[in-house]
Amino acid sequence: MPQSAARLDAGSISARQASRHPWATVALGMLVGAALAGVAWVSIPARSGPENPSTSQASPVPPGAASTGRAGPSAQLAAAATAALKPLESVVNVVVRRNDTLDSIFKRLQLSIEDLATVRSLPGIRQSLDFLKPGDVVQLVSLNGELTALERRVSDTATLSVRREVDGEFAANIIENTLEVRTEPLRGLITSSLFKTVNDLGASDQVALQLAEVFRYDIDFAQELQPGDSFTIVLEKVWRDGAFLRDGEIVAAEFVNNGRTYRAVRYQLPDGRREYYTPDGRSLRKAFLLAPVQFSRISSGFGLRWHPVLNRMRAHRGIDYAAPVGTPIRAAGDGRVTFRGVQGGYGNVVMLAHSGGIETVYGHMSRFAPGLFVGKRLKQGELVGYVGMTGLATGPHLHYEYRVGGVHRNPASIKTLPAEPITPALRGDFDTKARTLLAGLDAASHAAEPTSAR
Numbered sequence: 001m002p003q004s005a006a007r008l009d010a011g012s013i014s015a016r017q018a019s020r021h022p023w024a025t026v027a028l029g030m031l032v033g034a035a036l037a038g039v040a041w042v043s044i045p046a047r048s049g050p051e052n053p054s055t056s057q058a059s060p061v062p063p064g065a066a067s068t069g070r071a072g073p074s075a076q077l078a079a080a081a082t083a084a085l086k087p088l089e090s091v092v093n094v095v096v097r098r099n100d101t102l103d104s105i106f107k108r109l110q111l112s113i114e115d116l117a118t119v120r121s122l123p124g125i126r127q128s129l130d131f132l133k134p135g136d137v138v139q140l141v142s143l144n145g146e147l148t149a150l151e152r153r154v155s156d157t158a159t160l161s162v163r164r165e166v167d168g169e170f171a172a173n174i175i176e177n178t179l180e181v182r183t184e185p186l187r188g189l190i191t192s193s194l195f196k197t198v199n200d201l202g203a204s205d206q207v208a209l210q211l212a213e214v215f216r217y218d219i220d221f222a223q224e225l226q227p228g229d230s231f232t233i234v235l236e237k238v239w240r241d242g243a244f245l246r247d248g249e250i251v252a253a254e255f256v257n258n259g260r261t262y263r264a265v266r267y268q269l270p271d272g273r274r275e276y277y278t279p280d281g282r283s284l285r286k287a288f289l290l291a292p293v294q295f296s297r298i299s300s301g302f303g304l305r306w307h308p309v310l311n312r313m314r315a316h317r318g319i320d321y322a323a324p325v326g327t328p329i330r331a332a333g334d335g336r337v338t339f340r341g342v343q344g345g346y347g348n349v350v351m352l353a354h355s356g357g358i359e360t361v362y363g364h365m366s367r368f369a370p371g372l373f374v375g376k377r378l379k380q381g382e383l384v385g386y387v388g389m390t391g392l393a394t395g396p397h398l399h400y401e402y403r404v405g406g407v408h409r410n411p412a413s414i415k416t417l418p419a420e421p422i423t424p425a426l427r428g429d430f431d432t433k434a435r436t437l438l439a440g441l442d443a444a445s446h447a448a449e450p451t452s453a454r
């Protein structure tokens with residue numbers, strides 16, 4: 001493309017702009033004599049620091065024009081010279097920052113406030129026009145400083161479009177955008193961390209979290225993951241109007257941990273809930289979580305150990321999970337709060353009673369979950385409190401106990417009852433859908449298998 005770009009700093013902005021935004025940095029792109037809709041980006045961070053540009057400008061310049069308007073003094077002279085001959089259109093994509101309003105954006109870009117008032121007076125668009133969140137993008141098109149069009153996304157699937165008609169009046173309408181969900185296979189080999197592997201495949205942290213969530217009852221992602229573990233997933237990718245928008249949900253997954261293979265398929269129940277099941281229809285969800293703290297590490301196991309605070313050997317009747325102060329602690333299973341308060345060496349402690357005479361204990365907390373009271377019923381995974389080091393503790397950790405009929409058991413060795421499997425009524429539907437998903441998983445895992453190199 002016959003396109004050149006130049007970066008200028010605040011010193012070379014026109015005097016008018018520099019006095020208004022003495023701290024601004026301008027990255028200026030110029031399209032010289034090109035009749036194409038080339039994109040040159042100009043960023044004019046206003047009230048922000050230079051580290052975070054808040055506006056960007058694309059300036060397709062008509063043929064023959066020497067340069068764009070918002071430039072250094074010499075470029076501006078050139079622009080002034082050509083403006084007399086050719087109309088000068090500017091397209092600016094403004095990324096909304098905290099405390100931005102349309103008024104402040106219009107002022108910053110030296111656009112007519114009267115135009116803004118006229119647009120605001122259009123029936124029925126006030127809400128979708130003025131409700132701005134940081135990160136939103138508003139596109140403003142102007143011709144010689146007069147607003148000709150304004151566009152902004154209102155939701156994932158709708159765009160507000162305001163245009164100046166030939167008669168000079170503004171007209172607004174909402175454009176519907178189509179979302180398309182495509183599935184894509186991803187296959188990763190873990191060398192250091194799950195997050196790194198997933199990121200290297202071009203997927204977001206959210207996908208790593210989802211994967212850990214799917215298998216959280218079978219694999220302790222804090223403790224048991226090791227180099228050489230691998231996974232294959234079939235992931236939904238959401239596209240809008242032909243452009244990639246974001247990662248969606250995992251629809252099928254396989255995880256090989258320490259030589260053992262775990263597989264899961266997603267299935268939507270008639271009530272709309274989406275759950276993960278094994279290929280033969282057993283729920284991956286279990287009555288108790290493997291660990292009440294995600295991504296922690298076990299600092300002390302169950303059994304005899306030297307007690308660093310009491311300075312003597314003593315039986316450790318639970319498991320200690322080291323994690324930073326403030327890490328959320330989750331209820332290991334559905335249960336009822338039987339104790340919430342301070343108790344000796346436990347410090348701040350919560351006890352939960354579960355069905356089958358099972359009790360779980362969470363000690364050394366820094367804080368309790370807000371609104372937690374004795375008698376309250378908690379769902380599995382609900383917040384109990386936050387990791388701390390109250391009571392007899394040398395460092396921040398969760399002391400976790402699991403008791404059955406009053407007897408302490410090693411939480412790590414408990415075989416827990418799985419949640420409900422696929423019911424006979426849904427069996428046929430499940431099997432059909434699972435077969436398709438598993439075929440996709442097989443294809444992905446075989447296609448990308450590291451070749452026969454032993």
Ligand SMILES: [Zn+2]
Nearest residue numbers: 318319320399
């Ligand atoms: Zn402990």
